Amino acid sequence: MTIEYDVAIVGLGAMGSAAAAFLAARGARVLGIETHFPAHALSSSHGDSRLIRLGYFEDPSYVPLLQRAYQNWRAWEAALRTDLLFVAGVLQIGKADSKIVSGTEASCKLHGLPYERLDKTETERRFPAFKLDEGEVAVLDPQGGYLKPEAAVMGALKIAAAHGAELHFGERVTALEPDARGVSIVSSTARYRARKIIVATGAWVADLVPALRPYAMPIRQVVAWYQPQDGFVAQVGRMPCFLRDEGNGGSYFGFPALGADGVKIGRHAHFMEPIDPEKPNPPVNEKDRALLDDFAVRRLLGVASHRVRETTCRYTMLPSEDFLIDFLPGHDNVVISSACSGHGFKFMSVVGEILADLALIGETQLPRSLFSFHRHFGA
Structure with a gap:
């Protein structure tokens, strides 16, 4: 009998682990799948330190997200009883x-x-x-x-697991099959079903989302x-x-x-x-x-x-160096989080919240107009 999850997450780096933490804490039945191991050296989430700043030169539109990210980082620190943001x-x-x-x-x-x-x-x-x-x-x-990136990713996974998320490591997703009811996920070892899926696979995103191959x-x-x-x-x-x-x-x-x-x-x-x-x-x-x-x-x-x-x-x-956080066009059960273009880690704690909102309720009150498929590609 196939178990159906509320949300499956492919990729448990910065954004995927954060989404898992928020979703599980809200009571969702969560499956997370990662090809490698947490905070591995082929990701963008290692190396001891990542900058965080509020006066964002790239675009003032990012500032409200950063203000929310600071709140979320401090909440995680309280929950984990450890320091993440200095x-x-x-x-x-x-x-x-x-x-x-x-x-x-x-x-x-x-x-x-x-x-x-x-x-x-x-x-x-x-x-x-x-x-x-x-x-x-x-x-x-x-x-x-x-920020301390390895500690942040491990901390988010700890929160997710503490709230019942099922986390798989050393397992690679090879195909996604969305349909009217949800998404089938085919991995190197099994097949799963979920109502919604979040794809947050970093450098490998085009493997599961071929439309991004020319851009990401x-x-x-x-x-x-x-x-x-x-x-x-x-x-x-x-x-x-x-x-x-x-x-x-x-x-x-x-x-x-x-x-x-x-x-x-x-x-x-x-x-x-x-x-x-x-x-x-x-x-x-x-x-x-x-x-x-x-x-x-x-x-x-x-x-x-x-x-x-x-x-x-x-x-x-991505060509614009802005993030992509949106539903895959034509598939309202597939959420893409990708291409943070070298300045995204500081937003991990708020992107996870946005992804949880999109997967559970289909929208978010947090600003993400910069991050849509339409803005990037006219899709």
Whole structure:
């Protein structure tokens, strides 16, 4: 006899695990299926730290979602009795008219968020980890900071399991068969039925949603950790997390010394190098190291002095770099959560709530107009 679940979730990374937590907590009968293991190294949900910030330069429309995400992160922390979100400040550096600086200020002004604009002299006095060029400024988001991604994913799965979710690992879904009553899910070991399904498979999304193949591009991301010469100025509280606009050189992100490996830095989207998600991530090479070493020498001299390790992860990019969170066109029992384009992890705790709303009631009161199929593809 086939057991019918209220909602099945394919992919238990950041967004899938969060959806499982919200759905199970609401009393839904939940099945979660993951090909690998929690917070695995082929996902986009590992590497010790992820930025979170309220003054969102990408688009002010994201700010209400971030405000809700902060509430949800704190609720999870209370439920799990552990820390997930750490307020350390985020410093956005660049020319005054750069997207990172001007966009951050615009979001803060529109939503009444606290921020400080600092000139070169004041930035270097207060935060000696950073060296600014003439004409550059910095905007400090005092409520920004960082998340612990592995702990967040494991915590969401713990909440889901505590509320009765059935979680399968090491099992790959090979086909979805939606019909008028629900969805049949075919995996490497079994067949299941669910009234609704959420597809949150990250770099593998096009395998189950072929319509996304021309658009959702998995790329390789590289980050590296550096030991500081001056460990004092690299400490949390003295060095905030940061974003830096390098003009034609792209944008970089980084963190103070959160652990023994030191200061972590990376360039957003790195070289935009497409990868095959079925293969292991290509190893870090000398070109990767040279890019990050050059930034460390030019911008973080003294606090990113000696590279000690590096690693790769994956982004899944859409052309607009906005998220996709919507019903699959023509199938109101299939919800897609995909392509967070390298800036989505901070939204994990609110995207899970949105996905639970869509799967259980078909709509949400949380804003998601940026994330529809129609907006992305005219579908």
